[in-house]
Amino acid sequence: MLEVKNLSKSFDGRNIIKDLSFSLKNGETMTVVGSSGVGKTTLLRIIAGLETADSGVITLDGQNYDPQATGVVFQDFNLFPNLTALENITLAPKLVLKMTAQAADNLAQELLEQLQMLPYSAQYPYQLSGGQKQRVAIARALAMKPRILCYDEPTSALDPNLRQEVENLILNLKRQGQTQFIITHDLVFAEHVADQVLQLKPRGENDEG
Amino acid sequence: MDYVIEIMPALLSGSLMTLKIFFWTIILAFPLGILVALGEMSKFKPLRYLVEFYVWIMRGTPLLLQLIFVFYGLPLLQIVFARYQAALFAFVLNYAAYFAEIFRGGFQSIDPGQFEAAQVLRLSRFQIMRKIIIPQVLKIVLPSIGNEVINLVKDSSLVYVIGLGDLLRAGNVAMARDVTLLPLVLVAIIYLALISLCTLMQKRIEKHYSYYR
Numbered sequence: 019m020l021e022v023k024n025l026s027k028s029f030d031g032r033n034i035i036k037d038l039s040f041s042l043k044n045g046e047t048m049t050v051v052g053s054s055g056v057g058k059t060t061l062l063r064i065i066a067g068l069e070t071a072d073s074g075v076i077t078l079d080g081q082n083y084d085p086q087a088t089g090v091v092f093q094d095f096n097l098f099p100n101l102t103a104l105e106n107i108t109l110a111p112k113l114v115l116k117m118t119a120q121a122a123d124n125l126a127q128e129l130l131e132q133l134q135m136l137p138y139s140a141q142y143p144y145q146l147s148g149g150q151k152q153r154v155a156i157a158r159a160l161a162m163k164p165r166i167l168c169y170d171e172p173t174s175a176l177d178p179n180l181r182q183e184v185e186n187l188i189l190n191l192k193r194q195g196q197t198q199f200i201i202t203h204d205l206v207f208a209e210h211v212a213d214q215v216l217q218l219k220p221r222g223e224n225d226e227g
Numbered sequence: 228m229d230y231v232i233e234i235m236p237a238l239l240s241g242s243l244m245t246l247k248i249f250f251w252t253i254i255l256a257f258p259l260g261i262l263v264a265l266g267e268m269s270k271f272k273p274l275r276y277l278v279e280f281y282v283w284i285m286r287g288t289p290l291l292l293q294l295i296f297v298f299y300g301l302p303l304l305q306i307v308f309a310r311y312q313a314a315l316f317a318f319v320l321n322y323a324a325y326f327a328e329i330f331r332g333g334f335q336s337i338d339p340g341q342f343e344a345a346q347v348l349r350l351s352r353f354q355i356m357r358k359i360i361i362p363q364v365l366k367i368v369l370p371s372i373g374n375e376v377i378n379l380v381k382d383s384s385l386v387y388v389i390g391l392g393d394l395l396r397a398g399n400v401a402m403a404r405d406v407t408l409l410p411l412v413l414v415a416i417i418y419l420a421l422i423s424l425c426t427l428m429q430k431r432i433e434k435h436y437s438y439y440r
Binding site: 066067068085086088089090092095096097098099100109110113114141143144158159162 | 338340341343344345346347348349350354358359362363366410439440
């Protein structure tokens with residue numbers, strides 16, 4: 019279980035997140051909603067280790083939380099344009115987990131297959147559509163076996179008719195037991211995929227809903 | 228024609244000096260330029276100021292002055308370089324500064340999201356640089372680097388001032404001795420050939436990097 023207690027973060031004296039507490043059970047999916055500027059993305063960046071909180075405690079299964087346990091699917095996907103879809107996925111397993119090229123390739127192909135992206139494994143990101151890029155980004159994150167998979171606005175960079183597909187993808191991963199943490203401004207989508215919706219409100223009046 | 232054959236050995240040996248300066252400057256100034264660019268972006272302020280000062284001096288004074296300073300000026304401070312080493316020293320330091328500015332622009336044009344994506348995948352800073360950032364920077368800076376490389380071929384003629392026998396000097400000597408324009412025409416043709424070769428190489432390399440956008 020991921021537990022966040024009394025998390026606060028301010029930029030230039032302005033409170034973005036104040037005294038935020040919530041918990042996310044293993045295998046569950048939490049969506050974080052709220053109007054823009056309430057700190058949704060900041061919260062994700064803190065959990066991903068891209069920002070540090072000013073105060074507060076985060077634990078994972080009672081242990082001190084290490085952001086390395088987390089994978090991120092960025093809003094613009096941030097795929098590496100100089101690498102193919104497959105290479106985007108195998109890069110970190112090879113360099114960080116020290117997997118052999120063969121094992122990393124197998125893992126990547128499995129993930130691409132599962133996301134119906136196998137035919138695109140040799141394509142470069144510029145050759146892929148938004149939805150396809152997102153799947154590669156998801157596969158890239160999953161290849162590192164993250165305890166928690168975070169998404170920043172997974173529906174916003176896509177055509178509206180792809181929303182249903184993203185929903186299915188996320189529900190599928192939930193069925194496989196993947197813990198997911200999703201920032202979104204899309205309330206209907208948030209309700210559909212979540213076990214728990216966290217509503218962020220301006221000026222620190224946060225509560226769980 | 229006989230005359231051309233007669234002066235060719237001198238011109239070719241001059242070309243060799245030109246090429247030697249050219250190659251060593253590229254090989255040394257290129258990586259040094261990357262390091263200087265990283266220094267310019269360093270969060271450690273003393274390093275950044277030092278590197279910015281160096282780039283300021285190198286870009287703010289003529290290369291000719293720098294050559295004269297290294298070969299004729301530094302010996303007054305008991306620092307003595309041989310002619311060729313002096314030329315290389317000045318060229319490498321000068322070109323590294325220009326390359327650094329080009330690389331800095333290249334680094335800064337990379338989306339910070341690329342660093343962040345690599346960071347959450349737990350790549351080390353070195354791995355991020357080597358596998359993600361530098362390949363993308365190289366693609367971006369190629370046209371500007373090509374420009375500098377062409378300049379370098381021509382700038383190498385400045386070494387005449389410290390008495391090195393390069394291509395231009397060889398042509399100049401032959402012209403003064405034989406009172407004919409032909410050597411200078413030949414020198415121009417050789418420069419054109421060298422630069423055409425550089426342009427061709429540049430196109431090849433750009434094509435090699437065109438596999439992605």
